[in-house]
Amino acid sequence: MSSSLEKSSENSSTWQSILGVQTIVIAGIAWAVLALLYFLLFSISAPGEDRPLWYTIGTYIFEEVAYLGAAVLCFRNWRSPQIVSGRNVWLGFGMGMLCYFLGNLLFCYWELVLHQEPIVSPGDLFFVPAYLFLGWGMILAVISRRLNLEIWQWAVVGAIAFVGIALALWLSFAPPKQSTAVSVDSLPTSSTQVANANLAKKANAYGTPTTYPATKAPAVKTAKSAQGKASATGVLAATAEPAPPPAWVISVEKLLEPLAGFLNIFYVVIDIFLLIIAATVLLAFWGGRFSQSWRMIAGAAFSYYVADMWLKYADTYIGDEYQSGGLLEVFWVFSGVLFAIGAALEFDTSSRSRRSGRKRA
Numbered sequence: 414m415s416s417s418l419e420k421s422s423e424n425s426s427t428w429q430s431i432l433g434v435q436t437i438v439i440a441g442i443a444w445a446v447l448a449l450l451y452f453l454l455f456s457i458s459a460p461g462e463d464r465p466l467w468y469t470i471g472t473y474i475f476e477e478v479a480y481l482g483a484a485v486l487c488f489r490n491w492r493s494p495q496i497v498s499g500r501n502v503w504l505g506f507g508m509g510m511l512c513y514f515l516g517n518l519l520f521c522y523w524e525l526v527l528h529q530e531p532i533v534s535p536g537d538l539f540f541v542p543a544y545l546f547l548g549w550g551m552i553l554a555v556i557s558r559r560l561n562l563e564i565w566q567w568a569v570v571g572a573i574a575f576v577g578i579a580l581a582l583w584l585s586f587a588p589p590k591q592s593t594a595v596s597v598d599s600l601p602t603s604s605t606q607v608a609n610a611n612l613a614k615k616a617n618a619y620g621t622p623t624t625y626p627a628t629k630a631p632a633v634k635t636a637k638s639a640q641g642k643a644s645a646t647g648v649l650a651a652t653a654e655p656a657p658p659p660a661w662v663i664s665v666e667k668l669l670e671p672l673a674g675f676l677n678i679f680y681v682v683i684d685i686f687l688l689i690i691a692a693t694v695l696l697a698f699w700g701g702r703f704s705q706s707w708r709m710i711a712g713a714a715f716s717y718y719v720a721d722m723w724l725k726y727a728d729t730y731i732g733d734e735y736q737s738g739g740l741l742e743v744f745w746v747f748s749g750v751l752f753a754i755g756a757a758l759e760f761d762t763s764s765r766s767r768r769s770g771r772k773r774a
Contacts, residue, residue, distance in 0.1 A: 434761040437486070441750045441757075448475040448746040456740045464736050466525070472738045473521045477514060479749025484510035486756035495763045499557050503756065505550025506710075510752060512543035524737070529658055533669040537676055544683045551690040551714075554707075558697045566696045570689065577688045577718065581681050584725040684721050687714045706762060709755030713748045720744035 455468045487507030491500050516539030523529050523536065562570070691714030698707040723741035 434757045437757040438754050441482075441754045444475070444479060445747055445750045448479075448743050451475065452738075452740050452743040456738055458736070464738050469525065469738050472742065473517065473525075475743075475746045476517055476749065477521075479746050479753065480510050480514035480517065483749045483752035483756065484514060486753050486760070490756050490760050490763075493760060493763070496759065497763045498759060499553055502550045502553045502557070503759070505546045505553060506752060506756070509543045509546035509550065510749065512539045512546060513749075516540040516543060527658055527662055529662060529666070531666040531669065532673045533666070533676060535665055535669065537669070537672070541676070541679065544680075544687070547714075548683065548686060548690065551687065551694060554694050554710075555690065555697060558694075560693070560697055562693075562696055566699075569696065570692050573692045574685070574689045577685050580722060581685055581725075584722060584729055585677075585681055680721065681725075684718050688718045691715065706755045706758035709751045709758060713751035713755065716744040716748035716751060720748070 451471060455471075456464070458464045484507050487503045487510055490496050490503035491507055493500070496503060516536035518536075519539065520534050520536035523531070523534055691711040694707055695711035698704050720742055723739065723744070727735040727739060
């Protein structure tokens with residue numbers, strides 16, 4: 414009688430686990446599809462027009478929900494003694510997702526509330542440890558496995574490393590797009606020249622530096638293009654200048670500004686590292702019981718790389734005309750979703766593995 418009750422209890426917990434992971438996977442896929450549709454439908458704006466504020470807010474919501482959900486699921490794995498791949502691995506992933514969530518939230522406040530686009534965002538104080546935590550988790554995952562890759566697998570890792578490094582170097586050392594700003598010192602006579610003068614004046618209202626654009630980790634986030642209007646009589650249009658930021662905001666930006674050069678190099682290097690280590694982890698777990706979860710983790714690292722390299726490309730070849738919320742920024746949402754799905758699959762597989770082991774005993 415007791416054995417039948419234990420068997421019924423095990424079957425019930427198994428079904429609950431399966432339903433739980435299926436719910437998380439379906440919810441993650443649905444969130445990623447909604448984000449993709451949102452970016453596809455609303456990211457395209459008419460030439461010379463800014464994207465609406467509600468669209469930018471929506472992009473942050475999609476990213477933040479994905480990061481927070483991934484952090485919660487990774488911390489659940491960390492607290493579970495059943496995780497086979499190692500609890501510290503998921504502690505690193507959870508801290509990385511949480512730091513990225515906080516950094517993105519701070520960057521959103523700086524951009525949408527304070528209307529600032531600094532050289533170095535205060536969000537970088539969280540973005541840097543986020544990538545260090547993710548790298549730490551990846552390294553622990555590799556150490557926990559006995560790397561016995563075949564020659565073709567090492568060749569795949571080498572090819573991925575070569576392509577990733579070549580692309581990063583190409584974007585890092587490519588000549589930047591030349592600015593097309595109009596000098597405000599000249600006296601315009603036509604309405605078109607008046608509008609262009611207003612554009613240049615607004616773009617340089619706070620002395621925007623040209624050495625390094627504003628960064629949204631781990632890539633470059635350039636300033637939005639401004640708009641100016643000319644009156645029918647050809648007189649300068651009365652465009653309202655943004656209110657000066659608080660003194661403490663300027664102080665924080667000046668304090669962080671010297672880090673610009675280091676961060677531009679750091680983000681490129683850490684992107685390449687995560688791409689290589691993710692490929693190694695994927696091949697190390699290939700074909701095993703936990704291969705599904707690590708495919709998701711590798712896909713998340715690849716998504717980070719795509720989004721970061723896209724912003725690097727936009728900074729180099731689009732310049733100040735680029736506006737945040739471009740289509741390929743949806744890969745940041747994909748990264749959070751894939752980390753969440755990978756954590757759920759790992760938890761489910763580890764739980765079922767331990768239950769089957771007790772049953773055989």
